[in-house]
Amino acid sequence: MQNESLLDVQGLTKVYGNKGSLFVPRKEMLAVNNVSFSIKKGETFGLIGESGSGKTTIGRMVLRLIEATAGDIQYEGKSILSMKKGEMDKLRSEMQIIFQDSGSAFNPRKTIGEQILHPLNKFHSNSDAGYQYNKVIEMLDVVGLRADFYHRYPHELSGGQRQRAGIARALIVKPKFLVLDEPVSALDVSVKAQIINLLIDLQKEFQLTYLFIAHNLDLVAYFCDKVAVLSKGELIETAPTIELFRKPKHEVTQKLLSSILTLDGDLGEYYRKQSAI
Amino acid sequence: MKGWKIACSAFFTDKVATVGAVIIIFAFLVALFAPILAPYHPNEVAEGSIRLMPPGTDGHLLGTDQQGRDILSRIIFGTQTSLISAVVPVVMAAVISIGLGIIAGFYQGVVGNIIMRIMDVFFAFPAVLLAIAIAAILGPGLLNVIIAMIIVRIPYMTRVVYTDTLQESQKEYIEAAKAFGVGRIEIMFKQILPNVLPSLIVYSTTLAGVTIVTVAGLSFIGLGVQPPEADWGRMASDGSDLLMLGHPFVTFFPGIAILILSFAFSMIGDGLRNALDPYERSKVKKEKVNAKKAMVA
Numbered sequence: 001m002q003n004e005s006l007l008d009v010q011g012l013t014k015v016y017g018n019k020g021s022l023f024v025p026r027k028e029m030l031a032v033n034n035v036s037f038s039i040k041k042g043e044t045f046g047l048i049g050e051s052g053s054g055k056t057t058i059g060r061m062v063l064r065l066i067e068a069t070a071g072d073i074q075y076e077g078k079s080i081l082s083m084k085k086g087e088m089d090k091l092r093s094e095m096q097i098i099f100q101d102s103g104s105a106f107n108p109r110k111t112i113g114e115q116i117l118h119p120l121n122k123f124h125s126n127s128d129a130g131y132q133y134n135k136v137i138e139m140l141d142v143v144g145l146r147a148d149f150y151h152r153y154p155h156e157l158s159g160g161q162r163q164r165a166g167i168a169r170a171l172i173v174k175p176k177f178l179v180l181d182e183p184v185s186a187l188d189v190s191v192k193a194q195i196i197n198l199l200i201d202l203q204k205e206f207q208l209t210y211l212f213i214a215h216n217l218d219l220v221a222y223f224c225d226k227v228a229v230l231s232k233g234e235l236i237e238t239a240p241t242i243e244l245f246r247k248p249k250h251e252v253t254q255k256l257l258s259s260i261l262t263l264d265g266d267l268g269e270y271y272r273k274q275s276a277i
Numbered sequence: 278m279k280g281w282k283i284a285c286s287a288f289f290t291d292k293v294a295t296v297g298a299v300i301i302i303f304a305f306l307v308a309l310f311a312p313i314l315a316p317y318h319p320n321e322v323a324e325g326s327i328r329l330m331p332p333g334t335d336g337h338l339l340g341t342d343q344q345g346r347d348i349l350s351r352i353i354f355g356t357q358t359s360l361i362s363a364v365v366p367v368v369m370a371a372v373i374s375i376g377l378g379i380i381a382g383f384y385q386g387v388v389g390n391i392i393m394r395i396m397d398v399f400f401a402f403p404a405v406l407l408a409i410a411i412a413a414i415l416g417p418g419l420l421n422v423i424i425a426m427i428i429v430r431i432p433y434m435t436r437v438v439y440t441d442t443l444q445e446s447q448k449e450y451i452e453a454a455k456a457f458g459v460g461r462i463e464i465m466f467k468q469i470l471p472n473v474l475p476s477l478i479v480y481s482t483t484l485a486g487v488t489i490v491t492v493a494g495l496s497f498i499g500l501g502v503q504p505p506e507a508d509w510g511r512m513a514s515d516g517s518d519l520l521m522l523g524h525p526f527v528t529f530f531p532g533i534a535i536l537i538l539s540f541a542f543s544m545i546g547d548g549l550r551n552a553l554d555p556y557e558r559s560k561v562k563k564e565k566v567n568a569k570k571a572m573v574a
Binding site: 065173 | 449453455471472
């Protein structure tokens with residue numbers, strides 16, 4: 001079970017651009033170029049890249065929030081890119097996403113409770129209102145929020161609390177796979193650790209598989225089983241986390257490692273020393 | 278507490294907005310009960326057909342006009358057309374603009390371009406000039422003036438909705454909704470609409486005030502309400518010849534009525550926006566609590 005792959009991505013490509021018209025010259029930009037990777041069940045897969053490297057685009061394509069230009073994505077052996085809308089919508093309860101900016105991840109005019117209830121309503125519309133309300137309260141408790149957050153508006157929550165609510169909204173439909181799109185990069189350092197620990201606990205509790213997208217290697221060693229490094233739309237290195245930290249093959253990976261500061265100089269150096277001993 | 282109750286209580290904490298609302302409600306009541314409230318029929322010529330009686334004359338509080346009709350009664354009856362000409366075009370234009378603006382902003386691309394380029398064509402003409410042209414083609418009369426005003430207001434309101442929709446559709450809560458399979462129609466009208474509505478409401482109330490003045494202007498040049506029907510713009514226009522002849526009140530009172538009503542519409546705008554915005558609402562609440570604390574201390 002552990003070794004079965006949940007998500008297989010083959011040759012994923014995304015080209016942004018316009019076909020050109022009378023007034024606009026044809027312009028194309030290769031955002032993601034022939035990316036392949038595979039995520040095993042229960043694994044946390046890190047996708048690391050500088051801004052503009054296409055990591056967010058990949059995260060969105062996996063959930064079909066952005067349509068891929070070419071390539072194939074298989075979820076539990078089923079190709080999701082060829083699915084019709086109805087089929088895909090059914091599958092959406094299994095794959096959810098946590099956003100970077102919790103401030104814009106919630107509709108400012110609806111209460112937190114309403115918005116966590118919404119997906120539940122979408123996928124289990126036949127259950128009664130009382131049951132659904134209890135489910136939301138239960139889920140708020142799971143992510144560490146009090147029941148009275150149900151009636152609050154997004155602006156009344158702190159960034160960390162909103163991120164917890166975002167996790168509750170994603171988890172309420174009992175997904176198996178979560179895309180974490182830089183879930184903590186907008187948060188304070190202390191809150192960062194809390195959210196990451198919450199995600200680790202939830203992964204154990206609900207047997208979740210994560211695709212963790214980040215722009216640096218800060219939390220990767222702590223959080224990910226496997227890491228893929230992206231640069232300019234191309235996957236340049238994929239390796240188990242420990243291996244990547246010990247023996248970074250690519251220049252970009254080394255640069256990313258060197259950017260992590262520790263008390264004894266940079267982390268890349270630290271790991272190299274460690275493996276030398 | 279229900280959402281609209283919270284909104285109401287937030288609205289009435291805004292003193293300016295409350296005054297505006299009171300004036301508008303008062304105007305509605307006057308329009309509704311005009312036949313009971315007015316001392317005379319609006320077209321009835323005073324006994325002995327005494328023309329241009331000054332304000333305060335016995336039986337004619339605001340005097341009589343150049344044809345000997347009671348000015349107060351005509352203003353009371355004129356409230357009906359003024360309110361209709363303020364509210365109907367703006368509400369109709371707002372409803373159409375919400376549809377056009379949200380669709381253009383959400384789909385962008387070809388659909389959005391077609392809608393917005395058509396709007397740009399309308400922008401090429403000054404609004405009042407366009408209204409005059411449309412009303413002139415359709416022929417004089419209140420209904421045609423209202424149709425003209427609807428057409429003239431749509432491009433402006435659609436722009437407001439379009440710009441807000443562009444901004445909102447890039448936010449992540451829209452993606453979150455897509456991620457659990459919410460349909461486009463639901464996203465447009467349940468997620469985006471509540472977020473673009475407030476600025477449109479503020480704009481609408483401002484436009485309602487301007488529209489009263491514009492419709493009065495169209496009546497002034499003879500395209501709107503036709504004589505002998507009572508209308509504030511028409512009354513102001515008819516009295517304009519007498520301004521310098523020592524009878525300014527014939528124009529003055531309808532003018533004041535136009536001013537007050539259009540002002541009242543502008544006054545409720547900000548209050549409505551704050552009442553509909555959870556963030557502004559909590560700010561008002563906090564200020565209230567702080568004020569109470571200050572009182573105790």
